Structures are given as structure tokens and as C-alpha cells.
Amino acid sequence: MTQAPLLLELYRRMATIRRAEERLSKLFADGEVPGFLHLSIGQEAVPVGVCAALERGDTVASTHRGHGHALAKGMALEGFFAEIMGRASGVCAGRGGSIHVADMSIGMLGANGIVGGGLPLATGSALAHQVKGRPNVAVAFFGDGAMAEGALHECLNLARLWQLPLVFVCENNGWGEFSPHERQFAAKLAALGAAFAIPYEEADGTDVEAVAAAARRRVEPARRGEGPQILECRTPRWRGHYEGDPQKYREPSNLDAARGQDALALAAARLAAQGVDAEALGAIERAITERIEAAVAAARAAAEPDFAAAVAGVYAEARAHA
Amino acid sequence: MPETRYSAAINRALADAMAADESVVLFGEDVAAPGGPFAVTRGLLAKFGPLRVRDTPISEAAIAGAAAGAALSGLRPVVEIMFMDFMTFTMDALVNQAAKAHFMFGGQCSVPMVVRAPHGGGLNAGPQHSQCLEAWFAHVPGLKVVVPGNPADAYGLLRAAIDDPNPVVFVEHKGLYGSKGELPESPAPVAIGAARIARAGRDATVVTYGAAVAWSLRAADALAREGIETEVVDLRSVQPWDEATVLESVGRTRRLAIAHEAVSAFGVGAEIAACVSAKAFGRLAAPVARVGAAFMPVPFARSLERACLPGETEIAAAVRRLMAPA
Structure with a gap:
């Protein structure tokens, strides 16, 4: 059992993600967030649990549902909100938005608009760790929808052949876009792990302590040079594929069951049993709300991105050759 | 000025770049132990070792995607796609990931990678081994595309491509590999974009x-x-x-x-x-x-x-x- 101070910190990180995404949902409804928004509300235990096992120099590649990964890896709320609200002060200068939040300074290689698109990036990042002799691992977050992408199968094979320091983390929320997982994938990830002789472990993606413990068990062998690892976390999808998705393809009972799995409520109950009272959690919540509101206010006040600067930013500047 | 084959000029550019910068790595199908399907990478495994020169499985999407990820994490990968026709499998990595990362992440990073691929017909290789697809890549903001026509340019453009902070598609021609031309004793890079x-x-x-x-x-x-x-x-x-x-x-x-x-x-x-x-x-x-x-x-x-x-x-x-x- 994790001691209260660590669980409290994990709770704080999960609550930060939950409240940030709830705020985004409202901003989206109010027209302050353009484009598409894919929320990970309900899934917070996975990014928080996994990133608790990571060092700053470790790298993660993420998915279209990537806000949690970004914040759990350490992205600042100011740059996060400003990006998703399309401002010049955004972490990607307003050029990427929700689906491309990235922060190279903390090893966050980007949310990704392409299902499975982050898998080869994480594989390459793990290769770089290996070639450079760095004591780091790369994590490839992917959803169950990506199991049917060829990229996963190519990367499992390559990572195993080269014994890369790579942890494949599947967030299995049971839905690939508008269709249930069982209609999209004929195999099991565990069986794929066995086929490639890659250690596989499953964790309850609603239990942040379970995820953190499993992540440590997968990250450490990868860090020691024992090759790639797989962690599959069952996690609920509370929201639609995107904000505004009426989810008519989902039975109300399926949605209710998902909403019954609440990582934050589970952690709060456990903390209460350990003697952390509601007032302490309330104080954490108030601090989070303050930070979020400050970030939103700063984003609202920030400038729109400059088109000329964007045009000039298509290519990185090359050294001059004769 | 000594005469050099086009394939040897590429080999020398790779060797010189790898000697100059430990971040340069080379991987692709049969490029290491077999020395490349057109013998372009012969000898590089012996010179630079298996950490930096690697044979890959036949997985073009992973090759190009891993190159992009490696480039984001501090390497300067040069990867080979055996025939340009096979670049169809690399499109997500190049078009959606590598080409856009510098821009869409607000200039936080660059993607210094090179994809070498031979195009062209003349070998009776048929519809899936002869295409010239460079226009596809030239159409994508964020990619650079070079097509050297002689050994000196093959050397100079490859050095510049490896040095470039952007993803570069380096197009070779199968019919030129055996052709000869002058290459100076100390050849220089050739600026990308200069005719x-x-x-x-x-x-x-x-x-x-x-x-x-x-x-x-x-x-x-x-x-x-x-x-x-x-x-x-x-x-x-x-x-x-x-x-x-x-x-x-x-x-x-x-x-x-x-x-x-x-x-x-x-x-x-x-x-x-x-x-x-x-x-x-x-x-x-x-x-x-x-x-x-x-x-x-x-x-x-x-x-x-x-x-x-x-x-x-x-x-x-x-x-x-x-x-x-x-």
C-alpha cells in the first residue's frame, strides 16, 4: 500500500487533469476552444500512474486523447491552456492545438492526430536512448483502437529485435472511435506480447496505485536494458470520441458502467481510509482551480498567433553551405 | 580529380558524416551485414559497428517512423528505403509526423533525418519497382527533396541533407549507381536548393x-x-x-x-x-x-x-x- 503522501500527490495530479479537462469542456461549449476536443476524463489514473514511474529524461509519445499524458509528464498549465485556446503563448505557439500538445523540454513528444502515429516515434526515441547510452526509457501510449494498426505490430517486432528500452502502454477504454473494441480486434494484446516474447502485464486503469506499481515493474527492466515491455490498462471512456459526440452507438448501461469507474473517487476513498480528511482534498481542489483559472485568464489575455511567424516556421533554419 | 562511382560517393558521404558526428546512425533493410541491395552501404557496419549501422525487418512504416522519433530524441538518422515505390508505407511518418513536427510544435524541435530511396526505371523492374514519386514529397510543406544527378552532387547533397535540421528525402537513381564522375579529394557539401x-x-x-x-x-x-x-x-x-x-x-x-x-x-x-x-x-x-x-x-x-x-x-x-x- 502506497503511503498517503505519495497517493495524495497522485490524487493531486489526477485531479489537475480532471479539472483541466472539465474546464476545457466548458470552454469548448462556450466557443473558446476551436476545433476538435478529445477528453480523457475518467482515464487519469493511467497517465498519472505511468508517469510516476518515469524520470524527466524519459520520453513519451501520446495519442489524440493526450491531455493527461502531457500534464502527467509535467506540462505547465499556462502553455497547455493557451495552446488549446489557440494563442501565441501556447506550448506549440498555437499551431498544434489539443491534438498536438507537446513539450520537448520534459520529453513529451506530442499528442498525435494519427491513431498509432506515436508508436514509431516512441520506438525511435527508445533507439536514441539506446544508441546514446542514456539511462532512459521511452513510453508509447496508445489506445485499443491502435491495436489494429500495422504500426503496433511493426514496432513490437522492431523493439523486441533490438531490445529497445520501450514500454508500450495500452489504454484500453473499450472503444475505438464509434465502435466497440471486440468488433475491431480479433486477438488479445497479451497474446501479442507472448508472440513477440515481450513481458506483458495488465493493470486496473482505475486504480492509480495499481498502475503506478505495474508501471514501475515494466519501466525498470526496460531501463536496465532487458528490452521492451507491455502494460495494458483497462480504463473507462466517460466521454464521447470527441466533445459533442452524442454517443448514440452506446447503450446507456455501457456508459453508466464506465462512469461507475472513477479513479479520483477511488483514490479519495482510499485517502479517507488513511486519515486524509475531506478538508485536505478540498484545499488541493481549490488550489488546482485557482491555477486553472489563472491559466485560462492568461490565455484569454494572450495574443493571437502571428501568421508571418507561422509561415516562417515551416522549416527549421539550416546552417549555410557554400 | 579522381573518378568515383555514384554509389561510392554516397558511401563516402555516409562514412564521412558518421565519422564527423556520432549522432548519425544508419538503418534500413539489408544495409548493414549485406551492405545494401545496391552495395551502397558496403563496409559501414565494419567501420561504425552494430549500434549505429543496423539491418531492419521489412517494416518501412517503422523504419521511417523510428527515424522521426530518433531525430526528436537527439540522433541524426539516415534510413534507406530499398525502392522509392516502397515509400507508400512511410507516408504517415514522413507526411504527418516528420514534416510537421517542427511547425506544429511551435519550433520546439527539429527533425534532422534523411530518407534515401532509389527511384527510376530502365531496369525492366516493372510497375512497383520503377516509379519516380518525388513530386509527392515536394508537395508537402516541411519536407525537402533532393535528386542528385552525378557523384559529386550525390556526395555534397547527402552531406548537406544529413546536416540539415529538416527531414530530407534523398532520391537516388538505380540507373546511376554505376555511373562515374569526378569527386574532389576533399569534397564539400552542396547547398540544398541551389541549381x-x-x-x-x-x-x-x-x-x-x-x-x-x-x-x-x-x-x-x-x-x-x-x-x-x-x-x-x-x-x-x-x-x-x-x-x-x-x-x-x-x-x-x-x-x-x-x-x-x-x-x-x-x-x-x-x-x-x-x-x-x-x-x-x-x-x-x-x-x-x-x-x-x-x-x-x-x-x-x-x-x-x-x-x-x-x-x-x-x-x-x-x-x-x-x-x-x-
């Missing part, structure tokens, strides 16, 4: 690149015997391309043909023709001509492939038409 006047002439300009440079030079020899002096501009890079050199040449000769092995429709020649028409319309004494492959998959049979691909004869004919009185 080269391969032959000076006053009557017409042929803008070309890759294997078609040699065809254009032979066409110019034939035309010279008829009293037509043709200027041949070797673009060397198609993205970015050297608009200034082309406009300057056309401004003098007032006649332009663009010759490449790729099909003409929606191709590199179309882009150049549109640009010249927009910026030098008043200087043109004849409509811009394009020479390219027939709009068809590259066929297998010798006679069919010969009829499909352009060459010296088609380029010379196009220039003669430019010279004919309206």
Missing part, C-alpha cells in the same frame, strides 16, 4: 534533375550539331528549387523545356512551368514544354518500358519545337 548550370547555351533552357540531366546533356550535344545552343540547368533540389537560377536562364534564352523521368501530370515540371509563366510570361518566345514519362504505370517488357520513359530523343524534339517559328 547548377550543367551546360551553358543561348537558345533554349532545359531544366532537369536526376538521371535526366545526362539525357539532356546528350540532347544538347545533338542539338548543337544542328546549330541550337541549349542551356541545361540541373536543379539538384526539387524542394526547395532554385527559382532564381531558372528565371535568370529563361530570361536569357526565352525558351524553356522541363525534362524529368516522372510522369508530367501534376509533377515538378508543372510547378516550374506555372512559376515561369507567372513571373516571366513576357520573356517567353514559346509556350513552356514538358518532357516526362507517359501517364501510365512503368511497364515491364523492354519495348514497353522504352516507349514509356522519356530520353535524349524526346528532350531534343521538345527543344526543336520550342525553336520552330510560331
Whole structure:
């Protein structure tokens, strides 16, 4: 059992993600967030649990549902909100938005608009760790929808052949876009792990302590040079594929069951049993709300991105050759 | 100046770049132990070891995607795609990931990677091993595309491509690997985006690149015997391309043909023709001509492939038409 101070910190990180995404949902409804928004509300235990096992120099590649990964890896709320609200002060200068939040300074290689698109990036990042002799691992977050992408199968094979320091983390929320997982994938990830002789472990993606413990068990062998690892976390999808998705393809009972799995409520109950009272959690919540509101206010006040600067930013500047 | 084969010039550029920078790594199908399907990477495994020179499985999407990820994490990967036709499997990595990362992450990172791939026909390799697809990549903001036509440019452009902070598609030609040309003792990088006047002439300009440079030079020899002096501009890079050199040449000769092995429709020649028409319309004494492959998959049979691909004869004919009185 994790001691209260660590669980409290994990709770704080999960609550930060939950409240940030709830705020985004409202901003989206109010027209302050353009484009598409894919929320990970309900899934917070996975990014928080996994990133608790990571060092700053470790790298993660993420998915279209990537806000949690970004914040759990350490992205600042100011740059996060400003990006998703399309401002010049955004972490990607307003050029990427929700689906491309990235922060190279903390090893966050980007949310990704392409299902499975982050898998080869994480594989390459793990290769770089290996070639450079760095004591780091790369994590490839992917959803169950990506199991049917060829990229996963190519990367499992390559990572195993080269014994890369790579942890494949599947967030299995049971839905690939508008269709249930069982209609999209004929195999099991565990069986794929066995086929490639890659250690596989499953964790309850609603239990942040379970995820953190499993992540440590997968990250450490990868860090020691024992090759790639797989962690599959069952996690609920509370929201639609995107904000505004009426989810008519989902039975109300399926949605209710998902909403019954609440990582934050589970952690709060456990903390209460350990003697952390509601007032302490309330104080954490108030601090989070303050930070979020400050970030939103700063984003609202920030400038729109400059088109000329964007045009000039298509290519990185090359050294001059004769 | 010693004569060097095109394939050896590429090999030397790889070796020199790897010796100069430990971040440069090489991987692809059969590039390490077998030394490359066209022997371009022979000897590099022995020189630089298995950490930096690796054979991959036949997984083009993972090869290109891992190159992008490695480039984001501090390496300068050079990867080989055995035939340019197989780049269809690399499209997500190149088009959605590598090309856009610098831009869409707000300039936080660059993606210094090179994808080497041979294009071109002439080997009766059939519809899936002969295509020239460089225009696809030139169409994507964030990618650079170079197509060297001789050993010195192959060396110099590859050094520049490896040095470049952006993803570069480095297009080789299977038919050129055995060709020879001069390579200085201490060859220098060649700036990406700079064309080269391969032959000076006053009557017409042929803008070309890759294997078609040699065809254009032979066409110019034939035309010279008829009293037509043709200027041949070797673009060397198609993205970015050297608009200034082309406009300057056309401004003098007032006649332009663009010759490449790729099909003409929606191709590199179309882009150049549109640009010249927009910026030098008043200087043109004849409509811009394009020479390219027939709009068809590259066929297998010798006679069919010969009829499909352009060459010296088609380029010379196009220039003669430019010279004919309206």
C-alpha cells in the first residue's frame, strides 16, 4: 500500500487533469476552444500512474486523447491552456492545438492526430536512448483502437529485435472511435506480447496505485536494458470520441458502467481510509482551480498567433553551405 | 580529380558524416551485414559497428517512423528505403509526423533525418519497382527533396541533407549507381536548393534533375550539331528549387523545356512551368514544354518500358519545337 503522501500527490495530479479537462469542456461549449476536443476524463489514473514511474529524461509519445499524458509528464498549465485556446503563448505557439500538445523540454513528444502515429516515434526515441547510452526509457501510449494498426505490430517486432528500452502502454477504454473494441480486434494484446516474447502485464486503469506499481515493474527492466515491455490498462471512456459526440452507438448501461469507474473517487476513498480528511482534498481542489483559472485568464489575455511567424516556421533554419 | 562511382560517393558521404558526428546512425533493410541491395552501404557496419549501422525487418512504416522519433530524441538518422515505390508505407511518418513536427510544435524541435530511396526505371523492374514519386514529397510543406544527378552532387547533397535540421528525402537513381564522375579529394557539401548550370547555351533552357540531366546533356550535344545552343540547368533540389537560377536562364534564352523521368501530370515540371509563366510570361518566345514519362504505370517488357520513359530523343524534339517559328 502506497503511503498517503505519495497517493495524495497522485490524487493531486489526477485531479489537475480532471479539472483541466472539465474546464476545457466548458470552454469548448462556450466557443473558446476551436476545433476538435478529445477528453480523457475518467482515464487519469493511467497517465498519472505511468508517469510516476518515469524520470524527466524519459520520453513519451501520446495519442489524440493526450491531455493527461502531457500534464502527467509535467506540462505547465499556462502553455497547455493557451495552446488549446489557440494563442501565441501556447506550448506549440498555437499551431498544434489539443491534438498536438507537446513539450520537448520534459520529453513529451506530442499528442498525435494519427491513431498509432506515436508508436514509431516512441520506438525511435527508445533507439536514441539506446544508441546514446542514456539511462532512459521511452513510453508509447496508445489506445485499443491502435491495436489494429500495422504500426503496433511493426514496432513490437522492431523493439523486441533490438531490445529497445520501450514500454508500450495500452489504454484500453473499450472503444475505438464509434465502435466497440471486440468488433475491431480479433486477438488479445497479451497474446501479442507472448508472440513477440515481450513481458506483458495488465493493470486496473482505475486504480492509480495499481498502475503506478505495474508501471514501475515494466519501466525498470526496460531501463536496465532487458528490452521492451507491455502494460495494458483497462480504463473507462466517460466521454464521447470527441466533445459533442452524442454517443448514440452506446447503450446507456455501457456508459453508466464506465462512469461507475472513477479513479479520483477511488483514490479519495482510499485517502479517507488513511486519515486524509475531506478538508485536505478540498484545499488541493481549490488550489488546482485557482491555477486553472489563472491559466485560462492568461490565455484569454494572450495574443493571437502571428501568421508571418507561422509561415516562417515551416522549416527549421539550416546552417549555410557554400 | 579522381573518378568515383555514384554509389561510392554516397558511401563516402555516409562514412564521412558518421565519422564527423556520432549522432548519425544508419538503418534500413539489408544495409548493414549485406551492405545494401545496391552495395551502397558496403563496409559501414565494419567501420561504425552494430549500434549505429543496423539491418531492419521489412517494416518501412517503422523504419521511417523510428527515424522521426530518433531525430526528436537527439540522433541524426539516415534510413534507406530499398525502392522509392516502397515509400507508400512511410507516408504517415514522413507526411504527418516528420514534416510537421517542427511547425506544429511551435519550433520546439527539429527533425534532422534523411530518407534515401532509389527511384527510376530502365531496369525492366516493372510497375512497383520503377516509379519516380518525388513530386509527392515536394508537395508537402516541411519536407525537402533532393535528386542528385552525378557523384559529386550525390556526395555534397547527402552531406548537406544529413546536416540539415529538416527531414530530407534523398532520391537516388538505380540507373546511376554505376555511373562515374569526378569527386574532389576533399569534397564539400552542396547547398540544398541551389541549381547548377550543367551546360551553358543561348537558345533554349532545359531544366532537369536526376538521371535526366545526362539525357539532356546528350540532347544538347545533338542539338548543337544542328546549330541550337541549349542551356541545361540541373536543379539538384526539387524542394526547395532554385527559382532564381531558372528565371535568370529563361530570361536569357526565352525558351524553356522541363525534362524529368516522372510522369508530367501534376509533377515538378508543372510547378516550374506555372512559376515561369507567372513571373516571366513576357520573356517567353514559346509556350513552356514538358518532357516526362507517359501517364501510365512503368511497364515491364523492354519495348514497353522504352516507349514509356522519356530520353535524349524526346528532350531534343521538345527543344526543336520550342525553336520552330510560331
